[in-house]
Amino acid sequence: MAKQWKPAPSRPSPETWTGIVGWLRINLFSSPANTLLTILGAGLLLAIIPPMVRWGVFDAVWLGDSRAVCDSSAAAGNGGACWVFVKVRLDMFLYGFYPEPERWRIDLMFTVLGFSLIPLLAPDFFRTGRSQALVGGCGVAVVFLLFGALPAVFMIGYTFAPFLFERVSLWHTPQQIQAGKRSAAATGAIGVFAVVAAVYWSVRLAGVETAALPVSLSAGVLSLCLLFFGRLGLLVWRWIFLFCVFSVFAFFMLVGGILGLPEVETHYWGGLFLTLVVAGTGMGTALPVSILLALGRRSELPVVKTLCVSFIEFVRGVPLVSVLFMASVMFPLFLPENVTFDKLLRALIGVAFFYAAYMAEVIRGGLQAIPKGQYEAAKALGWTYWKMMGLIIMPQTLRLVIPGLANNFLSLLKDTTLVAVIGLLDLLGIAKAAMADSEWLGFTKEAYVFAGVVFWIFCFGISRYSVRLEKKYHTNYQ
Amino acid sequence: MHIRAAAGLWFRGVRRHLGNDQRQQQNTSSKMADTDKKSARDREEIIAISHLNKWFGDFHVLKDINMTVAKGEKVVVCGPSGSGKSTLIRCINRLETHQEGKIFVNGIELTNDVKRIDQVRREVGMLFQNFNLFPHMTVLENLTVSPVWIRKMPLAQARELAFQYLERVKIPDLAHKYPNQCSGGQQQRIAIARCLCMNPKVMLFDEPTSALDPEMIKEVLDVMTDLAKSGMTMICVTHEMGFARTVADRVVFMDGGEIVEENDPENFFTNPQYDRTVTFLSQVIAH
Ligand SMILES: Nc1ncnc2c1ncn2[C@@H]1O[C@H](COP(=O)(O)OP(=O)(O)OP(=O)(O)O)[C@@H](O)[C@H]1O
Numbered sequence: 001m002a003k004q005w006k007p008a009p010s011r012p013s014p015e016t017w018t019g020i021v022g023w024l025r026i027n028l029f030s031s032p033a034n035t036l037l038t039i040l041g042a043g044l045l046l047a048i049i050p051p052m053v054r055w056g057v058f059d060a061v062w063l064g065d066s067r068a069v070c071d072s073s074a075a076a077g078n079g080g081a082c083w084v085f086v087k088v089r090l091d092m093f094l095y096g097f098y099p100e101p102e103r104w105r106i107d108l109m110f111t112v113l114g115f116s117l118i119p120l121l122a123p124d125f126f127r128t129g130r131s132q133a134l135v136g137g138c139g140v141a142v143v144f145l146l147f148g149a150l151p152a153v154f155m156i157g158y159t160f161a162p163f164l165f166e167r168v169s170l171w172h173t174p175q176q177i178q179a180g181k182r183s184a185a186a187t188g189a190i191g192v193f194a195v196v197a198a199v200y201w202s203v204r205l206a207g208v209e210t211a212a213l214p215v216s217l218s219a220g221v222l223s224l225c226l227l228f229f230g231r232l233g234l235l236v237w238r239w240i241f242l243f244c245v246f247s248v249f250a251f252f253m254l255v256g257g258i259l260g261l262p263e264v265e266t267h268y269w270g271g272l273f274l275t276l277v278v279a280g281t282g283m284g285t286a287l288p289v290s291i292l293l294a295l296g297r298r299s300e301l302p303v304v305k306t307l308c309v310s311f312i313e314f315v316r317g318v319p320l321v322s323v324l325f326m327a328s329v330m331f332p333l334f335l336p337e338n339v340t341f342d343k344l345l346r347a348l349i350g351v352a353f354f355y356a357a358y359m360a361e362v363i364r365g366g367l368q369a370i371p372k373g374q375y376e377a378a379k380a381l382g383w384t385y386w387k388m389m390g391l392i393i394m395p396q397t398l399r400l401v402i403p404g405l406a407n408n409f410l411s412l413l414k415d416t417t418l419v420a421v422i423g424l425l426d427l428l429g430i431a432k433a434a435m436a437d438s439e440w441l442g443f444t445k446e447a448y449v450f451a452g453v454v455f456w457i458f459c460f461g462i463s464r465y466s467v468r469l470e471k472k473y474h475t476n477y478q
Numbered sequence: 479m480h481i482r483a484a485a486g487l488w489f490r491g492v493r494r495h496l497g498n499d500q501r502q503q504q505n506t507s508s509k510m511a512d513t514d515k516k517s518a519r520d521r522e523e524i525i526a527i528s529h530l531n532k533w534f535g536d537f538h539v540l541k542d543i544n545m546t547v548a549k550g551e552k553v554v555v556c557g558p559s560g561s562g563k564s565t566l567i568r569c570i571n572r573l574e575t576h577q578e579g580k581i582f583v584n585g586i587e588l589t590n591d592v593k594r595i596d597q598v599r600r601e602v603g604m605l606f607q608n609f610n611l612f613p614h615m616t617v618l619e620n621l622t623v624s625p626v627w628i629r630k631m632p633l634a635q636a637r638e639l640a641f642q643y644l645e646r647v648k649i650p651d652l653a654h655k656y657p658n659q660c661s662g663g664q665q666q667r668i669a670i671a672r673c674l675c676m677n678p679k680v681m682l683f684d685e686p687t688s689a690l691d692p693e694m695i696k697e698v699l700d701v702m703t704d705l706a707k708s709g710m711t712m713i714c715v716t717h718e719m720g721f722a723r724t725v726a727d728r729v730v731f732m733d734g735g736e737i738v739e740e741n742d743p744e745n746f747f748t749n750p751q752y753d754r755t756v757t758f759l760s761q762v763i764a765h
């Protein structure tokens with residue numbers, strides 16, 4: 001008879017250096033050269049950080065509201081920063097020349113955006129409908145308290161309509177699908193058209209004529225999604241709402257001209273607000289466009305492929321500054337005389353498409369890393385091209401290219417400063433304008449440091465967020 | 479899709495294939511007559527392939543393949559590496575396009591028509607050597623995503639179905655793991671369950687066990703045997719001759735892109751007709 005085999009028991013690993021001292025010894029003082037580097041590094045930090053902190057925090061002038069405070073402090077031999085300058089100009093830094101009584105519109109727009117982004121950017125914490133409803137409820141309360149009843153009504157619709165849409169499903173039974181795709185598509189098309197027309201006319205009848213087209217189009221997109229995708233998750237609906245509903249809302253909030261809101265032309269826009277508008281629309285447009293470009297570049301249709309390749313190669317061959325110049329100087333030459341096309345809009349399109357070309361190449365790199373077997377398995381299960389791309393291939397691709405995309409988002413955010421060349425004053429532009437103010441001459445350092453810190457905060461946020469995403473997906477399947 | 483396929487065909491150009499050697503023609507014509515008679519009487523054909531020819535560039539991979547598979551039949555396809563086994567079964571669900579000949583699946587002829595391809599893929603499931611589970615989804619999502627998105631099945635019902643099939647392949651406890659956290663044998667069984675969730679009439683297996691360790695091979699073969707007993711129509715490319723012997727109704731031996739011989743397993747193993755088959759069998763069985 002064979003002997004019985006018993007696996008040997010596992011032992012704990014032998015003691016290693018642990019604790020803080022162990023860590024220091026391993027990491028900082030493991031060899032003479034390493035020790036020397038540690039000492040040099042510590043010396044360098046000691047030489048740089050204390051003076052910076054002294055200038056920026058301890059010797060700085062924080063209180064007061066005029067130049068006199070800073071001047072007297074400097075006369076007393078105090079070489080610190082004058083944050084009074086930034087404090088007095090803060091509104092300018094944030095809103096540019098946007099007229100003061102209308103600035104609440106910007107605040108409202110960002111409040112709504114903030115509350116709608118919370119569940120989208122941290123989906124792990126807001127998986128359940130209840131937690132999303134809670135955030136939405138908080139949003140409604142905040143909007144009501146700060147901005148009044150009408151905005152709160154919008155907020156209620158905006159946050160709670162996705163719950164409704166999630167429950168509606170036009171495809172209940174397999175029989176409905178069996179009933180024939182063509183007739184379903186025809187009825188669907190008629191339905192969507194009816195929705196668009198109904199919304200269009202009701203908005204017109206309500207007396208808001210300029211808003212009729214955008215609002216009815218976004219209603220059309222929503223009903224198309226309902227028709228084609230059957231049942232979508234709550235968060236997916238929130239993304240759709242962000243792109244279709246929020247964008248229309250934000251546009252009319254900022255531009256005005258309807259519902260008694262005075263129109264604010266875009267040359268009044270500026271400051272951090274403008275930076276965020278350019279960066280936000282840039283990112284929101286560039287990512288979807290870049291996905292399409294990347295798919296187009298890999299398409300087997302020669303026309304599509306050639307178009308995408310030539311667009312990408314053209315854009316990659318020119319600097320952003322010249323794209324912006326072309327958008328502002330050359331582009332109007334091609335338009336008929338009475339057609340005007342807003343300068344900011346042109347800059348937005350320029351930035352978005354410029355980055356779309358770069359991001360398309362990043363995404364294409366990711367697409368090439370997806371094994372052929374994934375496509376084959378999906379096809380064998382009956383997946384059609386767009387669904388397969390959307391649910392099987394793209395999710396994997398985007399996970400792979402998070403670092404590359406984050407890189408592009410960061411440089412997009414910082415390149416918004418280039419809109420200065422076509423005469424738009426973003427945060428940095430406003431800072432420069434503020435320095436040139438004769439009343440506050442000589443505070444360049446403060447202005448630059450402030451602008452730098454604000455940019456750094458946003459960039460660091462994006463960077464951390466991308467690292468978090470990477471970790472999350474890495475632990476899932478590596 | 480349709481345009482893509484059409485464009486592919488356009489650029490490849492239509493090739494004309496001329497000439498066949500004598501033996502093959504006699505062989506196939508007699509066989510065709512044979513199957514024709516049979517099908518009229520007691521066979522309900524679910525797959526019918528006639529005069530299938532396929533080229534990769536100038537390379538003639540499949541040479542005048544004729545083959546029918548009846549409902550509930552289990553066919554094992556074997557042959558040396560590069561003989562075109564994978565290509566043949568990949569033609570059946572149009573993962574590869576063929577240039578000549580006809581393929582009927584459940585009465586639908588495969589052409590460039592997207593609708594037909596779609597209908598055929600509805601009936602045909604496929605298993606791959608390296609499983610090809612979707613790595614970004616949990617096992618449960620892998621199983622439910624296709625019924626929900628392709629068949630528009632309600633999620634709750636799809637979940638129920640998924641658990642039913644996970645139960646059947648004996649791994650219900652893996653539902654919330656990610657594919658990469660499962661062993662190879664488990665992954666292949668998940669892939670089988672994923673396939674079954676789409677309720678196929680025919681299943682194609684392309685060397686489902688050849689990437690697995692011996693201990694895992696058995697668990698996958700057990701599931702496949704179980705599936706065979708349930709009456710599923712199966713076409714299986716495999717080197718597992720034990721499986722072929724016990725499960726198959728018919729063994730097809732291919733070499734150089736041709737079907738050299740096909741026979742029931744008993745005769746195939748004990749009484750091979752061609753010397754090529756004899757050498758192949760001696761190699762496979764000796765190893
Ligand atoms: N996409 C392709 N392009 C060109 N040649 C190919 C392609 N796919 C396969 N081939 C060739 O076609 C022949 C048949 O390939 P196939 O994969 O069908 O063989 P197989 O019988 O499945 O072999 P194995 O047992 O190794 O899987 C091989 O010689 C292979 O090199």
Ligand SMILES: [Mg+2]
Pocket residue numbers: 563564565684685
């Ligand atoms: Mg093969």
